[in-house]
Every structure is written in structure tokens, then in C-alpha cells.
Amino acid sequence: MELQRTLILVKPDAVQRQIIGRIISRFEEKGLKIIAAKFMQISPELAAKHYAAHQGKYFYQGLVDFMTSGPVVAMVLQAPRVIEMTRKIMGATFGCDAEGGTIRGDYSASRGLNIVHGSDSPEAAEIEINNFFDPSEILDYDLTINQWIEGKD
Ligand code: DAT
Ligand code: MG
Numbered sequence: 001m002e003l004q005r006t007l008i009l010v011k012p013d014a015v016q017r018q019i020i021g022r023i024i025s026r027f028e029e030k031g032l033k034i035i036a037a038k039f040m041q042i043s044p045e046l047a048a049k050h051y052a053a054h055q056g057k058y059f060y061q062g063l064v065d066f067m068t069s070g071p072v073v074a075m076v077l078q079a080p081r082v083i084e085m086t087r088k089i090m091g092a093t094f095g096c097d098a099e100g101g102t103i104r105g106d107y108s109a110s111r112g113l114n115i116v117h118g119s120d121s122p123e124a125a126e127i128e129i130n131n132f133f134d135p136s137e138i139l140d141y142d143l144t145i146n147q148w149i150e151g152k153d
Contacts, residue, residue, distance in 0.1 A: 001080035001150075005035070007128035008086060009117035010073035012066060019107060020073055023116055026089055026103050027077060031149035036076035036129075036138045042068050049131050059112065066112060074132045078140070080150065083125060086118040 010023045028034070042050070047064045054060050077086060091098030095108020095115065108114045119125035129138075 003078055003080060004082045004122060004125070005076055005078045005129060006083045006086050006119040006125045007117070007132055008075045008077055009067075010075075011113075011115055011117060012070040012072055013110075013113040014107070014115045015071050015073065017107075019115075023103060023107070024073070024075070027075075027086065030085065030089060031145075032077045032079050032082060032085065033143045033146070034075055035078045035140055036133050037073065038133075038137065039071055039073055040132075041071050044068055046131060050128060062112060076129055076133060076138055083119055083122065087120065090116050090118050 008027065010020050014020060014023050024034075044064065047067045048055070051060065051063055051067070054063060079085065089103060091102025091104040093104075093114065094111040095104045095113070096111060098105035098108065098114075100106060103116050104114050119128050
């Protein structure tokens with residue numbers, strides 16, 4: 001199957017709550033391959049690019065303020081259908097609505113402070129990954145356990 005990539009951000013609320021490891025573990029435990037990762041501060045310019053689709057909405061300024069309020073962990077994950085899988089693992093947008101068993105359902109009781117970002121389409125993923133990572137930071141190594149995760153179909 002065709003490989004997909006997605007941009008995942010462990011948001012400032014998760015960093016402050018010291019649950020970075022637990023959030024990354026949700027994706028690792030699923031068997032998804034991390035091909036880039038860094039601890040970084042999002043600038044107002046980068047936040048504006050990343051959330052360009054939400055510019056003008058009532059929550060936009062609060063969202064940018066939140067995302068630039070402290071460091072995040074940015075990652076690129078790669079697998080067939082990784083966007084669909086990560087969106088399911090993350091859960092509904094608002095933590096207060098998200099199902100138990102999802103990251104947001106288990107860790108967020110808020111609307112906007114929802115722990116994690118994941119791209120919502122292949123087109124968005126390509127733009128978002130380019131916004132956050134230089135191609136030299138993406139490492140497409142061989143994960144030998146993949147034969148036991150993806151199978152042959
Ligand atoms: P998602 O993060 O599930 O892709 P989104 O792209 O629609 O959701 O929105 C981006 C972020 O903005 C989301 O994670 C939380 C915040 N947000 C969205 N809609 C909001 C609203 N109505 N009120 C407050 N924050 C909102
Ligand atoms: Mg989104």
C-alpha cells in the first residue's frame with residue numbers, strides 16, 4: 001500500500017503537563033514509524049502558516065497564543081493510511097467531546113487545549129511537514145519490525 005506521511009504536534013499543554021512520553025507512546029504502540037522529531041518553539045509566523053485555514057475565525061487568536069505559549073514536540077509519522085489512523089487515535093477535536101481510549105478523550109477536558117495535532121489530509125500533511133521540517137531532518141530508515149506490523153496485504 002502507498003505510504004502516507006503526517007505531521008503530529010505534541011502541543012504546549014502536553015509538554016507542560018509532562019506527558020510527552022505517554023502521547024508519543026500511543027503512536028509507537030500502534031506500530032507507526034517516526035521518521036522525524038524535534039523539540040521546538042513555534043514562532044507567531046509559523047503558527048500563522050500552520051493555522052492559515054482558521055484565520056478570521058473567533059478562536060484563531062487564542063489558538064495562535066496557545067500554540068506559541070511554550071515548546072512543542074513536532075514529529076513526522078509514516079505508514080499506509082497513517083492520517084486516518086492518527087486522527088482516530090487522537091479523537092474528536094475537543095477533549096471534552098472525545099471518546100475514552102483516544103488521546104484527547106483520555107487526557108483533555110478542554111476544547112482548545114487538546115494535547116495533540118495531526119494533519120487531516122495528504123495535501124495538508126505535505127504543506128504542514130514542509131512548514132516544520134527541512135527534508136534533511138526526515139530520516140527514512142528501515143524499521144525491521146514492520147514485517148510484523150504491516151503484514152503483506
Ligand atoms: P483538529 O485539531 O481536530 O484538526 P481543527 O483543525 O478544526 O481541529 O482546529 C484546529 C484547532 O483549533 C483545534 O485543535 C482546537 C482549535 N479549535 C477548533 N475549533 C475551535 C472552536 N470552535 N473553539 C475553540 N477552539 C477551536
Ligand atoms: Mg485540523
